[in-house]
Amino acid sequence: MRAAVLERLVGPDGIGLADRPEPQPDGARVLVDVYAAGVSFPDLLLSQGLYQMRPEVPFVMGLEAAGVVVDAPESAGVRPGQRVVVTAFGTWSERVAAPADVVFPLPDRLTMAQGAGLMMNYHTAHFALVRRGRLRPGETLLVHGAAGGVGSAAIQVGRALGARVIAVVSDERKEEAARQAGADACVRAGDGWLGRAREVSPAGVDAIFDPVAGDTFDDSVRALAPEGRLIVIGFAGGSIPTLAMNRVLFRNIDIVGAAWGAFLEKHPEIRAGTHQDLLRMADEGFVDPLVGAALPLERAADAVRLIGDRRAIGKVVLSVREEER
Numbered sequence: 001m002r003a004a005v006l007e008r009l010v011g012p013d014g015i016g017l018a019d020r021p022e023p024q025p026d027g028a029r030v031l032v033d034v035y036a037a038g039v040s041f042p043d044l045l046l047s048q049g050l051y052q053m054r055p056e057v058p059f060v061m062g063l064e065a066a067g068v069v070v071d072a073p074e075s076a077g078v079r080p081g082q083r084v085v086v087t088a089f090g091t092w093s094e095r096v097a098a099p100a101d102v103v104f105p106l107p108d109r110l111t112m113a114q115g116a117g118l119m120m121n122y123h124t125a126h127f128a129l130v131r132r133g134r135l136r137p138g139e140t141l142l143v144h145g146a147a148g149g150v151g152s153a154a155i156q157v158g159r160a161l162g163a164r165v166i167a168v169v170s171d172e173r174k175e176e177a178a179r180q181a182g183a184d185a186c187v188r189a190g191d192g193w194l195g196r197a198r199e200v201s202p203a204g205v206d207a208i209f210d211p212v213a214g215d216t217f218d219d220s221v222r223a224l225a226p227e228g229r230l231i232v233i234g235f236a237g238g239s240i241p242t243l244a245m246n247r248v249l250f251r252n253i254d255i256v257g258a259a260w261g262a263f264l265e266k267h268p269e270i271r272a273g274t275h276q277d278l279l280r281m282a283d284e285g286f287v288d289p290l291v292g293a294a295l296p297l298e299r300a301a302d303a304v305r306l307i308g309d310r311r312a313i314g315k316v317v318l319s320v321r322e323e324e325r
Contacts, residue, residue, distance in 0.1 A: 003093035004058045004300035004318070009049035012301040012308065020060060023097035026072040030103045032084060035323050036111035036294070037091045038064040039303040039316040040120045040149055041211075041236055047304055052262070053153045055089065060324055061300065062092030064105055067321075076100035083112070086193040086271075087119040092300055101268060104275045107282045114289040117315035118278065122287060124233065126274050128209060128258035133231045137162025139206035139323050142197060142223060143183070144216060145236060147174035149315040152181040152290045154209040157278075158245030159184075160286035163207070166200050168193055168216075170310075177313045181290050194219040206227060217241035221253070229254040236310075290314030 002021040008014035025031060042063060045051040051071045066209035067081045078084050083106040106115040129135045141158040147166030158165045161184045167178035167186045170173065187196040193216075196292040204225030210216070214237020220230055221243065232255065248255060264271065281287040292314030295303045299318075306312045 001094040002297060003090070004297055005058050005063050006047055007058045009047070009057060011047050012046070012304040014047060014057075015061060015301040015304065017059075017298045017300075020093060022095050026097070029097040030072045030076055030078060030086070030100050031070040032065065032067040032086050032096050032098065032103065033070050033321065034065045034067040034091060034094055034096055035319075035321040036066050036116040037062050037297075037318040037320060038116035039300075039307060039318060040064070041234065041307055042120070044304050044307045060090035062088060062090055062318075064116060064119040064212075065091035065096060065320075066112040066118075067096075069103070070095070072103075073100060076103070077204060078103050078105065083108070083115070085115045085118045087123075091138065092297065092318060101271065104271075105279070107279055110233070110283065111291075112287065113291045113294055113317045113319070114315075116317045117149055117153070117289045117291070118275075121149045121289070121315065122157065122260050122278050123271065123274050124150055124258075124260045125153040125157040126278060127260045127263065127270070128231050128233055129154065129161060129207070129272070130216050130277075132256050132258040133207050133209070133229050135161050135163055135207050135284060140166065140201045141162045141207045141209060142166045142168065142201075142205040142220075143209045144168045144189075144212045144220070146181070146183060146186070147177040147310065147313050148211070150211055150233065151209070152177065152314050154180040155183050156286050156288065157281065158209070160281040160284065166197055166205065168197070174313060177292065181314075182286070189216070194223055197223055207231060209233065212237040213241055214239045214310055217243070221247060221251070224251065224253045226252045227254075229256050231256045233258055270298075291317055293317070294319045
């Protein structure tokens with residue numbers, strides 16, 4: 001079968017197309033024919049050898065996909081012929097084998113390309129906003145990197161939870177994407193974004209979803225209302241900021257870490273409940289993933305470059321098979 005393989009830890013330039021043995025039914029794992037595979041920031045880190053998990057090269061890239069079940073154990077919650085999403089290593093291939101507890105139904109109203117972003121982006125956003133951020137109806141949520149895959153997911157999950165959402169974006173094209181995702185207001189990133197956010201929410205914001213950090217971190221702290229929560233998702237901005245804890249004390253604010261993948265290592269059981277809640281949000285029309293680019297499998301390196309160059313809007317996916325709708 002065809003697969004996108006990382007041969008060298010040099011970033012996207014190390015990714016190429018190769019033939020790999022096709023996984024076969026073994027009675028233990030779920031086999032899925034992949035139709036679309038998701039591309040996200042951790043894939044860029046993996047290609048550079050900077051992710052927390054560092055498989056030895058060469059290895060098949062990819063952490064999530066959507067497809068159709070080929071074979072499944074009787075005890076699995078999915079059946080052959082069913083449309084599903086899966087999170088596992090090696091999804092940038094024509095077929096993937098995975099344990100049953102990481103394979104979940106794909107809502108009928110979503111395309112395969114949309115499903116390719118449900119696991120990494122929407123499970124992350126749900127974990128950050130529901131479990132870690134304790135976002136409540138009527139609160140104001142500010143989202144950094146709002147036009148990207150995980151940022152647009154946070155907009156939609158935030159709105160499903162009843163929050164008003166302010167999106168921070170860098171240009172007009174990304175503002176259009178954030179509004180399409182459901183943002184109530186948009187402010188431009190760069191110098192002055194804090195002042196513009198205060199015009200929208202003069203009393204401060206109740207929660208901030210931050211996958212960027214870097215130079216925006218100090219102003220994010222200033223943007224919080226009393227008892228606000230700054231939810232740190234990652235460091236796409238490139239640097240890891242520090243903070244004087246007296247600011248946390250006297251402002252009565254929370255700095256909250258939300259490392260979804262690390263949490264799953266000890267609490268894998270949360271996946272099922274999270275996905276069930278996301279299915280509800282999809283049925284209600286809130287979860288509707290924005291696919292900004294769909295590239296063929298042989299252009300996997302270009303897909304990762306979109307992420308690295310910060311040119312991605314919505315979810316970047318790899319099209320592996322043609323979907324019939």
